[in-house]
Amino acid sequence: MTSGIIYDPSYLMHEQSPTHPERRERLSYTLDQLEEEGIFDIPEIKLIRPKPARRDDVLLVHSLEYLKFLEESSINGGIIDADTYVPKNLIHDALLAAGGAICAADAVVNQQVKNAFVLSRPPGHHAGRSNGAGFCYLNNIAIMTRYLQRRGLRRIMIVDWDAHHGNGTEEIFYDDPTVLFCSVHQYPFYPGSGRIEDIGIREGKGYNINLPIPAGSSDKVYRYLLEELIIPLAEEYMPDLIAISAGQDNHFSDPLTGLALTAQGYARLMQEICIIADSICYGRIIAVLEGGYSVEGGLPYTNLGLIAAMAGMDISNIREPEGYQKLLLQSVSEDAFPKVVKMVADLKEKLTSHWYFLNRSY
Ligand SMILES: [Zn+2]
Secondary structure, three states: OOEEEEOOHHHHOOOOOOOOOOOOHHHHHHHHHHHHOOHHHOOOEEEEOOOOOOHHHHOOOOOHHHHHHHHHHHHHOEEEEOOEEEOOOHHHHHHHHHHHHHHHHHHHHOOOOOEEEEOOOOOOOOOEOOEOEOOEOOOHHHHHHHHHHHOOOOOEEEEEOOOOOOHHHHHHHOOOOOEEEEEEEEOOOOOOOOOOOOOOOHHHOOOEEEEEEOOOOEHHHHHHHHHHHHHHHHHHHOOOEEEEEEOOOOEOOOOOOOOEEOHHHHHHHHHHHHHHHHHHOOOOEEEEEOOOOOOOOOHHHHHHHHHHHHOOOOOOOOOOOHHHHHHHHHHOOOOHHHHHHHHHHHHHHHHOOOOHHHHOOO
16 A cells, blocks of 8 residues: 655745745755655655645634634734744645645545655644644644544544644643643753643543653654653554654754754654554554754655655665764763653653553563
8 A cells, every 4th residue: 555645836835934944945855855766756655735624624623713813814914923923825825734634634544545744834733722833823733633533533643753842732632532642852942841740631631641851862762762652552542543743853953953863763763653553553644744944954864764664665775964974973962861761760650540551560
């Protein structure tokens, strides 16, 4: 079965300003790299054009008041916060990004493709029910999750590996046991949330998992988190689909963050998630692009690695150009791993009454 890439040249239209980190080159450089590698000529890859999300789909997540604010601000422009302006016509670009995630949902549920990667802009995971923030306007992955549930899928696991905490997605599903939200993020860092103590409320208690990690965390840290928590959580939760808030700002060359994941590390993460998805949910994975601001050194190679892993291709040659190795050595912190081991032990204690695998004595 094939992998879908959801992309449209209109995803290059959105722009707050030419110098803003969330700019169109984030995707255009990736597209150049994918074309250079011949990705779109591979029979296992299917390019899918998105359609805009409908207002009804958006209202499954966002308040009518907030949607109207975005629509009205899009006429003459507006502002949400210091990092997040509303350019003219924003609503069209935001609806097309959310619509890309919905098209991916349809393609996977209809079995046109086994998994899909939504290469969209603007990103979404900081957008809450009634507010935008941090370059985000509509929460694309949350809208897709509710849409998938309307199409009959019951439980969705969202793995948010963007370097920033997915505070908008957390807020939307905080009391909901039908969505297991698991965020790995640099901490302390923007937006300031994402503590291990925040495990959900009411029926959703135990279904919100925060994995805050220090600057300098490398491939080894991510692999540890996958093996210690993310995979066992997936095996016990048995989701019908794994959604990934795929922020590539953990890359060691990212100018906004301090993490130290490599392109090879990203590809291996995705490969492991594909293996677990094959065993529990027919391989259904949808990755939705979030952040990632290393336009030349990071995004083209991390995105290529993720796509190659999803398509079951050989990922052993996925790496950044040689010149970046020195930067990697400067980014990795040896102190990070023991801190993460301690964090995981503390978090497991908070989750023992919610997850059976944490109570096994063997
Ligand atoms: Zn981010």
